[in-house]
Amino acid sequence: MKKSTTGLLLGSALVVGLSGCASSASQSSGMGDSSASDRAWYKHPAVCSVAGGLIGAGIGYGATDSDDEDTGAYVGGTIGAATAALLCAEPNKGPAPVGDSDGDGVPDDKDQCPGTPAGVAVDAVGCPLDSDGDGVPDYQDQCPGTPAGAEVNALGCVEDLVLQDVNFEFDSAKLTMGAESVLTDVASKLRANENVRVRIEGHTDSVGAAQYNKDLSQRRADSVASFLAGQGIAANRMTTIGYGEEQPVASNDTKAGRAENRRVELGEWE
Template sequence: MKKSTTGLLLGSALVVGLSGCASSASQSSSGMSASDAKPWYQHPMVCGIAGGLIGGGIGYGTTSDDDEETGAAVGATVGTVAGALLCAEPNKEPMNAPKDSDGDGVYDANDQCPGTPAGVAVDAVGCPLDSDNDGVPDFQDQCPGTPAGVEVNSLGCEKDLVLRDVNFEFDSAVLTAQAEQVLAGVAERLRANPNVGVRIEGHTDSVGSDSYNKQLSQERAASVARFLASQGVQPNRMRAIGYGEEQPIATNDTDAGRAENRRVELGEWQ
């Protein structure tokens, strides 16, 4: 048989064989699910080998006697690539990457607390940390470090919280710079706990008249509420109450005792 005839026959085999392979792969990708097993003869490696053999035969059969080896090598290379490409599945999508919808570092499949607010520290299962195990997450807890077994309110406190270092200018309701810094931290946790209403209670020592002290304590409680509102806490969640000198927690006979009595307390308002 002449080389030209051999090349023609092998070329026809290449066209028919590889076209059929590509057609099968196309049908497989359009009519079968990704989980369906692919026949062995549609595998790109098998088609590549077949293409190499056929391409080598074409190269051999269509070249002169002097270039038989070169033609066969070139044909085999081209046939291998063409066979593999034709039988590869078109438009095959890569596997979906795991998702972390709330960006807390725990994939959705393992996240037991989806929707965690941005920036909140979480544990291995994606739930906000609760360092004192009181049932109130750290980012909402106004009283971190509550002893084990103590029942707390929605603020994470066993009882009303005395806001330490929340002081005022002398004989006024003007907050000091240090007081505003403390209250900014309080506001952050209140914003993170939007379903809790709070009482803001003002208290004084016994120096001065009862009526004056009550008015001053009311103004101071209202001043705290206004500052918290300026930090994003909704005003309708807060109730400011002035008790004056009615509820001392220490003696009014000493400077230290009077200093303790001049205070602002934060409690849950239900």
């Protein structure tokens, strides 16, 4: 058998083997996220390159005249090595997907407020919503709807907040069920705004003895603080004071005025 024929037959056999190797490598890379280190040694691009070089050299040697055998082997080996390495190389999987570490729906590479607490509504750049633009996010704001441009405290309020519907049983410091519902929401926002401390004030109307009213207002303020503590607000974040009838906000001469004066206020404790 002629030398050229022998070289071609040998090269063809090696080509078939190499093609199978490359095909197996491609299939294995498509079966999951296996890294190149998990592949069989004979599927590695370096091994394929050596095999391809031998194939190309054999073909080049066998397919050329005797005067050009060395050149043919060199050229064939170079082309074969490069081609084989490409065949066995893993396909480009593209860039890794961007994560969303705080789970707010905004990818980390676009999130300007990373670490947003779970369940908090955010805007397009991943920052908590602040509907009234007062600088206190909605999930921490005890006074939503503050007028534009108004200066607010750490609670999001322009002044002390009157806790509407925080009422007590008659002549008692026991909270009504409706009051507990209101205070549960207050506590939720205080938990989210953990760096703020609060002042809880109790007030009464002028019916009854002044000292009795002062004591009652103190017990009511303490009752509110106790409920908030039960909702996870640390005691050292709260202070209470009972003013009794000393600071009316309306006239005590009318039923409506006296109702306004019986109140609990929440303010920032600096």
